Amino acid sequence: xxxxxxxxxxxxxxxxxxxxxxxxxxxxxxxxxxxxxxxxxxxxxxxxxxxxxxxxxxxxxxxxxxxxxxxxxxxxxxxxxxxxxxxxxxxxxxxxxxxxxxxxxxxxxxxxxxxxxxxxxxxxxxxxxxxxxxxxxxxxxxxxxxxxxxxxxxxxxxxxxxxxxxxxxxxxxxxxxxxxxxxxxxxxxxxxxxxxxxxxxxxxxxxxxxxxxxxxxxxxxxxxxxxxxxxxxxxxxxxxxxxxxxxxxxxxxxxxxxxxxxxxxxxxxxxxxxxxxxxxxxxxxxxxxxxxxxxxxxxxxxxxxxxxxxxxxxxxxxxxxxxxxxxxxxxxxxxxxxxxxx
Ligand code: TLP
Numbered sequence: 440x441x442x443x444x445x446x447x448x449x450x451x452x453x454x455x456x457x458x459x460x461x462x463x464x465x466x467x468x469x470x471x472x473x474x475x476x477x478x479x480x481x482x483x484x485x486x487x488x489x490x491x492x493x494x495x496x497x498x499x500x501x502x503x504x505x506x507x508x509x510x511x512x513x514x515x516x517x518x519x520x521x522x523x524x525x526x527x528x529x530x531x532x533x534x535x536x537x538x539x540x541x542x543x544x545x546x547x548x549x550x551x552x553x554x555x556x557x558x559x560x561x562x563x564x565x566x567x568x569x570x571x572x573x574x575x576x577x578x579x580x581x582x583x584x585x586x587x588x589x590x591x592x593x594x595x596x597x598x599x600x601x602x603x604x605x606x607x608x609x610x611x612x613x614x615x616x617x618x619x620x621x622x623x624x625x626x627x628x629x630x631x632x633x634x635x636x637x638x639x640x641x642x643x644x645x646x647x648x649x650x651x652x653x654x655x656x657x658x659x660x661x662x663x664x665x666x667x668x669x670x671x672x673x674x675x676x677x678x679x680x681x682x683x684x685x686x687x688x689x690x691x692x693x694x695x696x697x698x699x700x701x702x703x704x705x706x707x708x709x710x711x712x713x714x715x716x717x718x719x720x721x722x723x724x725x726x727x728x729x730x731x732x733x734x735x736x737x738x739x740x741x742x743x744x745x746x747x748x749x750x751x752x753x754x755x756x757x758x759x760x761x762x763x764x765x766x767x768x769x770x771x772x773x774x775x776x777x778x779x780x781x
Contacts, residue, residue, distance in 0.1 A: 444763025446748040459682035466681035478677030486651040491627035494659035504637035504650040511661035512607035518542040551581025585717025588618035594632035644686035697722040707773035729754040
């Protein structure tokens with residue numbers, strides 16, 4: 440029996456599965472700063488293997504994972520290229536400027552994808568007046584574009600431009616397994632177009648804490664040192680890495696259920712008269728309830744009344760499906776919501 444978790448605010452709200460709790464309890468431990476926590480080492484090995492990279496590194500969060508990778512690729516004063524609504528640029532507290540003393544050059548994307556010609560235009564020429572461009576960041580799935588899965592072809596196009604100019608490529612793959620499942624491709628096919636990839640274990644994959652970053656041995660060695668600098672050198676971290684192993688090895692296939700549930704939710708909401716503003720490819724549904732005359736408060740109250748959590752502002756919000764929400768739950772939510780709207 441899946442423990443119900445009727446919370447649409449994000450997929451970060453997921454709770455660990457009973458198997459994860461058990462694995463945490465039984466995990467073999469060591470001191471990870473000394474490199475001898477066997478469970479962390481195993482998670483890092485598995486992450487590298489699944490993504491086709493040389494090495495992995497367990498970090499506390501997606502934000503830390505992106506930070507250590509961006510730092511590993513760059514030098515103080517460099518400029519980096521990011522999609523203008525990317526999580527690293529918008530939602531990571533300006534860490535790239537604070538920690539890396541980096542300039543951000545943003546490029547508007549088409550459904551989260553930066554066209555290669557726009558990336559190329561954003562790369563600085565070698566000129567005494569200009570900062571050096573050193574890195575291109577991509578995001579897959581792209582959260583604020585609507586949970587959009589960037590295809591291998593799209594990723595390759597940006598990779599080719601970056602490599603033509605000797606730039607690094609970092610992928611914020613917080614939800615890269617959602618992308619792989621939605622596209623029906625192996626995660627390796629997506630990760631091969633990035634030198635480093637940050638993967639969240641604590642979103643749709645349901646682990647309680649953490650992310651892994653993967654890349655070449657050299658880049659991960661640098662990232663490890665930055666992790667220590669940021670205070671992310673954890674000790675008996677096997678306790679939290681053990682659920683991460685289950686996340687990566689057993690929780691990927693079920694992401695399809697989340698995607699199917701998001702589609703069901705999207706279709707049902709539209710029948711009720713609520714506008715869905717994104718293309719629903721994965722586990723996110725962005726809605727606008729102004730067509731039914733509701734404001735954030737009406738939505739929030741309705742959800743609370745039905746026993747669900749959702750947090751809107753203005754006339755819309757993002758709804759995420761995840762472990763703990765099943766098809767039947769979505770059906771009854773839609774039915775009950777329909778009654779409140781009429
Ligand atoms: N995203 C969270 C919020 O921060 C918006 C969410 O609810 O979606 N990259 C991407 C693409 C993300 O969506 C997130 C978290 C992160 C990185 C950061 O991960 P954490 O929260 O583990 O630092």
